[in-house]
Amino acid sequence: MNTVTLFNVRPTFDWLFLALVAIVVAVCGAILSVYGVPFDGPASYVVNAVLYLISWFLLELPSYGMALRTSRPESPLAFTGTYLKQRWPIYRDALPLVxxxxxxxxxxxxxxxxxxLFTQYTWDATLIAWDRAxxxxxxxxxxxxxxxxPIVTSALSVAYHTWVLLIYAGSIFFAAYWRSLRQRFFLSFxxxxxxxxxxxxxGFASVGPAFAEPLLGNPTFAPQMAYLREANEHWPVMVLDVQETLLAWHRSEQFGLxxxxxxxxxxxxxxxxxxxxAMRHVSKAAGWFFGIFNAVIFVGSIHLAYHYAVDGIVSAILAVVFWFLSGLITDGRSGRREPAGKFQSVQA
Known part of the structure; x- marks a missing residue:
């Protein structure tokens, strides 16, 4: 098998997207260097890569388990090699996006x-006023x-932090397993x-309710933070430790993942x-699940003192606009599953 076939280096959307990301990363790196923020080594990239690979491995397990159960091979090792060889086109095609x-x-x-470094946090008072209006x-x-x-607050804090799975497992899902939406999804992403x-x-530099007092000296949300700490005495509110960590990183000017x-x-x-x-195009059930999850995240962003309500409202509108525009660019492709994403029986 030649190199071109092995790595699929044709100028497809995936490789063009990688080139676009490389340009964005280079521009951001140049801007940061102007402000005296050096490249701090590969540690963050290695950690990020490990998280994506673990997510990919976990997403692949159901397909592998189904193939193993169906084939019932005498040699699991030989079966695994054959399985990986058969699935390689899926991995190869997703690799540029990953x-x-x-x-x-x-x-x-x-x-x-x-x-x-780029500006002052000056928008909090305006965002507070918009919320009140x-x-x-x-x-x-x-x-x-x-x-x-307290128990509801604790549950919201757990749900709020499971959101990170969207960045990792969710992105791998569209990169590798639901290919007909990958262009529209990743342009929007x-x-x-x-x-x-x-x-x-x-442009709208602001810190949010949790950080308004420690960073801006604004005590408006002290009662909200007092409630979260009191709730934490009954049920764990995990956002409090995360907020303290973010504050410590900010004060020590640590830049990282x-x-x-x-x-x-x-x-x-x-x-x-x-x-x-996106998930509405995958299935009706997935659409309902992620619609509810989106509502939970919006409520959690306010209740857990990370955001003002207008932050979430503007963000939702942005997502809709970008989804619409990316649909125009990609001809509004639907969520039809492509054959490469389907399970195929493996003979070992």
């Missing part, structure tokens, strides 16, 4: 952590009679992170909205 994710996410985190008061107070129960998560995060404080727009809401828009 590489894109591996190199992009740590750079995004560095840009997010560097927002305070819409709801008549701070949005968390509107939600508090319904969700202000990149737009959300770059235009929303970087450009708009700088998963770091950075910004409120507008909410990447949690934008990405969960994107998954709802």
């Amino acid at each position: 590489i894109s994710l591996i190199v992009f996410m740590p750079m995004f985190s560095k840009m997010k952590a560097g927002v305070s 819409i709801f008549g008061t701070d949005a968390w107070l509107v939600l508090q009679p319904i969700f202000g129960i 990149l737009a959300i992170w770059t235009i929303g998560g970087i450009a708009m995060a700088v 998963g770091r950075g404080i910004t409120a507008m727009p909410s990447m949690h809401v934008a990405l969960s909205m994107l998954f709802w828009l």
Whole structure:
């Protein structure tokens, strides 16, 4: 088998997308270097790669288990080799997109952590005013009679942090297993992170309710934080430790994977909205599940003091706009499953 066939290096969308990501990463790296943020070695990229590979492995296990159960081979080792050889086209075709994710996410985190280098956090007062104009008061107070129960708060905090699975397992799903949506999904994905998560995060620099007092000296949300700490005495509210860690990283100017404080727009809401828009094409049940999950993330973003309500509203609109535009670019391709993503029996 020659090299071109083995690695599929034709100028497909996947490779063009990788080139686009490489340009974005290079530009971001150059901007950070101007502000004195050096390349801090491969550690973040290695960690990110491991997370994606583990996610890919776990997603592949059901197919492997089904093949193993169907074939019942005498030699599991030989069977595994044959299985991997048969599945190689799927892995090969997804590889450019996975590489894109591996190199992009740590750079995004560095840009997010560097927002305070580029500008001042000046938008919180405006965002608070917008929330009050819409709801008549701070949005968390509107939600508090319904969700202000320690066990509910704890459950929301768990759900809020399972969101990270969308970045890893969710992206692998569209890269490898639902190929007819991959172009539309990944164009929307990149737009959300770059235009929303970087450009708009700088343009609307804000810290959010949890960090308003420690970073801006604004005690508006001290009662909300007091409730979260009190709820934590009854049921674990895992966001509190994460918020303390983010604050410590910010104060020590540490740039790395998963770091950075910004409120507008909410990447949690934008990405969960994107998954709802995409998963509706996978199945009706998946659409319902991710629609509910998106609603939970939106409520959690406010109740857990990460975001103002307008952060989530703007983010949801952004996701819809990017999904629509990427649909025009890719001719609005539907969610029809392609043969390469299907399980095929393996003979060993």
